[in-house]
Amino acid sequence: MSGYERGRIMMKYADLIEENTEELAILDCIDAGKLLSLGKVADIPVAAGMLRYYSGAADKIHGETLKMSGELQGYTLKEPIGVVGHIIPWNYPTTTFFFKVAPTLAAGCTMVVKPAEQTPLSALFYANLAKQAGIPDGVLNVVPGFGPTAGAALCSHMDVDKVSFTGSTEVGRLVMQAAAKSNLKQVSLELGGKCPVIVFDDADVDTAVNLVQLASFGEVCVAGTRIYVQEGIYDAFVKKIVEKAKSWVVGDPLSPNVNQGPQVDKTQFEKVLKYIEYGKTEGATLLTGGKACGEKGYYIEPTIFTDVKEDMKIAQDEIFGPVMSLMKFKTIEEAIEKANNTRYGLAAGIITNNINTANRVSRSVRAGLIWINCYFAFDNDLPFGGYKMSGFGKDLGLDAIDKYLNVKSVVTPIYGSPW
Ligand code: ADP
Numbered sequence: 001m002s003g004y005e006r007g008r009i010m011m012k013y014a015d016l017i018e019e020n021t022e023e024l025a026i027l028d029c030i031d032a033g034k035l036l037s038l039g040k041v042a043d044i045p046v047a048a049g050m051l052r053y054y055s056g057a058a059d060k061i062h063g064e065t066l067k068m069s070g071e072l073q074g075y076t077l078k079e080p081i082g083v084v085g086h087i088i089p090w091n092y093p094t095t096t097f098f099f100k101v102a103p104t105l106a107a108g109c110t111m112v113v114k115p116a117e118q119t120p121l122s123a124l125f126y127a128n129l130a131k132q133a134g135i136p137d138g139v140l141n142v143v144p145g146f147g148p149t150a151g152a153a154l155c156s157h158m159d160v161d162k163v164s165f166t167g168s169t170e171v172g173r174l175v176m177q178a179a180a181k182s183n184l185k186q187v188s189l190e191l192g193g194k195c196p197v198i199v200f201d202d203a204d205v206d207t208a209v210n211l212v213q214l215a216s217f218g219e220v221c222v223a224g225t226r227i228y229v230q231e232g233i234y235d236a237f238v239k240k241i242v243e244k245a246k247s248w249v250v251g252d253p254l255s256p257n258v259n260q261g262p263q264v265d266k267t268q269f270e271k272v273l274k275y276i277e278y279g280k281t282e283g284a285t286l287l288t289g290g291k292a293c294g295e296k297g298y299y300i301e302p303t304i305f306t307d308v309k310e311d312m313k314i315a316q317d318e319i320f321g322p323v324m325s326l327m328k329f330k331t332i333e334e335a336i337e338k339a340n341n342t343r344y345g346l347a348a349g350i351i352t353n354n355i356n357t358a359n360r361v362s363r364s365v366r367a368g369l370i371w372i373n374c375y376f377a378f379d380n381d382l383p384f385g386g387y388k389m390s391g392f393g394k395d396l397g398l399d400a401i402d403k404y405l406n407v408k409s410v411v412t413p414i415y416g417s418p419w
Contacts, residue, residue, distance in 0.1 A: 001136075003059035003108065010055035010105055013133035014048040020129065021045065024122050026254075028093050031119040032219075033261040033298070035253045039094070046378075047098040050396075053380035054106040057401055061107065063408075071415055077408040080108040081186065082161030084404055085154035087147075087175070088123075089167045090116035090264050091219045091320075096166045097123055099190075099384075099395040101140060104164075107404035112141045112160070114151050116167075118264050120144035147171060156182040162404065166190040166221075168318075169344075169389050188393025188403050190221070190385050192318040193346030196339035197224035197375070198329075198361060200352035201232035207373075208233075208351045209240045215349055215375040217248065217260055217302050217322040219268070221390075222347040224375060226315060227326050228335050234328045238306060241326070242288050245302040250293050262298040263321055269298035272321030279305045279314040279323070289322070310341055318344070332357060336364045345387030349375050368394070 017024065025039030034043070063076030086100040093115060104111050115123035120142075127142040143150055151171075155163050155178035162185055165175045169191040179185045197215050199208045208229075215224030229237045253261030263269040269292070276290050289303030300322055308315050308325040315325050329335045339348060339361075347369040350361050362370040368386045371377055378384065383397035393403055 001108070003061060003106075006105060006108060007055040007058035009134045010051045010058065010102070013130060013135065014051040014055070016129045016133055017044060017048045017051070017126070020125070024094065024125060027121040027125060028119065029253050029261075031121050032090050032093055032264050033253050035258060035261055037256050037258070043092065043094045047094050050098040050102040050380055051105075054102040054401065057103075057398060058106040058108075061401065061405065066409075068411065071413055071418065072411055073414050074409055074411045077410060078402075078405045079408055081404050081406050082109060083159055084109045084111040085157070085160045085163040086111055086113040087151045087154065087163065087165045087167065088113065088115055090118035091221070093119040093122050094126075097126060099166070099400075100164050101126075103395075103400040104404045105135070105140070107401050109162075109404050110139050110141075112143055112154060114143055114145060114154060117144070117146050151175075152178060155179055155185075158183045160185055162186045162188075164188045164393070164395075164403065166395075168192055169391075172391060186403075188385075189391035190393075190395055191346075191389060191391040192344055193221045193223070193386065193390050194226060194316065194318050194342050194344045195222055195224045195347045195349065195367065196226045196228060196342070196365070197349035197351065198335045198339055199227065199229045199233070199237060200332075200335075200350075200354065200357055201230040202353045202357075203233065203351045204353075205233055205236050205240060208237060209244050211349065211351055211373070211375050212241060212324070213244050213248070216324045217245075219264060219320050220376075221318075222369065222376070223320075224347075224349045225319065225324055226339075226342070227324055228329050228338055229326060230335070231328050231330055238287070238326060241324075242304060245288050245304055245324075248302045250299050250301065260299075260302065260322060263300060264298075266298060268320060269300065272300050272319055272323065275314055275317065275319045275321070275323060276300075276303055279303075279308075279312065279325075282309075282312045282314070284308045284312060284314060284325070287326075310338060316342065332360065336361060339365050343389045346385075346390035347371065 066074035284305040289301035293299035383394035385394035
């Protein structure tokens with residue numbers, strides 16, 4: 001099928017998604033406990049937008065003409081890489097589905113998507129809509145299943161040419177091992193994070209508190225959970241962030257005006273509570289929260305620790321729950337060193353009104369995405385992915401299509417064969 005035709009079908013697919021916004025948002029809400037209010041205005045429309053963005057690129061995939069030395073000419077062809085396996089997590093069942101599927105459709109590959117076992121519903125709905133949009137059978141296949149069986153089968157399959165994975169760093173390692181042991185398929189990984197947010201003395205405290213609160217409490221790989229606050233505003237910041245956390249509404253994700261739903265399942269719920277216990281036993285001071293909310297469901301109070309030391313588990317491990325660690329710093333050098341003291345490098349936040357500070361820190365922190373005076377700002381055109389053990393191979397941005405293409409070089413003599 002031509003790129004132009006693929007692009008048209010992707011546009012139709014986007015329209016169908018938008019027509020079903022309410023139902024799709026409800027599916028993610030039921031499966032993952034995601035806020036319905038956010039799903040309707042963010043996750044689902046953003047998915048449609050991704051398809052439209054990449055649809056425009058589907059008929060603009062081309063190689064280069066090369067002037068070679070000698071009487072030769074060369075050109076490159078960009079060809080679909082082949083069969084792609086996509087393995088996605090439960091925290092953004094819709095967004096991560098289209099991070100993967102949209103550029104892969106544009107590239108002209110076929111694919112097998114394995115959604116997370118906790119959240120298969122919207123993925124199945126998307127498969128159905130793909131059929132309605134006119135995507136031919138066999139192009140976009142959705143196979144729900146467990147990681148060690150269905151996921152592992154994709155990673156070790158000899159006929160799969162590429163695996164694009166979003167999930168934990170531990171499983172990312174298994175994905176690479178399976179690829180290496182089978183057919184050396186290409187791999188790209190978007191893995192865990194433990195993102196720092198650095199708040200400088202010159203920042204407005206209320207703005208900083210709002211941003212940190214927004215950054216911190218979700219089940220999100222880019223959650224800003226290590227909060228470094230400069231000593232001059234530390235006390236004022238702590239007072240206000242605690243007040244803010246206490247006003248954060250935890251409850252039924254289907255109802256509006258709720259800020260935080262439940263953890264996705266019992267395993268995650270218990271994991272988060274276990275980390276809260278580590279925080280207490282390792283000597284951090286609990287400022288607010290620290291336990292489950294209510295009797296029913298997997299709800300956890302927004303939790304803030306202070307006096308957190310760099311080597312504590314709550315400062316180093318990805319918790320994936322509403323647990324914030326607050327740390328004080330004096331100098332810009334100290335903030336940079338602490339922010340980089342992590343095996344992860346997904347994203348980082350900087351809150352300051354000093355352009356020199358913002359520039360210096362953004363170049364010194366080893367992370368794939370830096371937010372200055374904002375957080376969770378994404379765009380189809382903005383490459384997203386990590387440094388260090390947060391993975392490699394960016395999602396989003398035009399270049400993401402290249403992950404699903406192979407470059408073939410073709411050479412021919414200009415004036416007939418000299419050999
Ligand atoms: P999370 O912390 O988001 O649950 P996981 O890495 O456990 O992260 O899961 C992300 C995705 O990886 C899910 O779709 C899961 O089923 C899949 N997965 C888990 N184990 C494996 C494995 N051994 N091989 C391939 N995929 C796996």
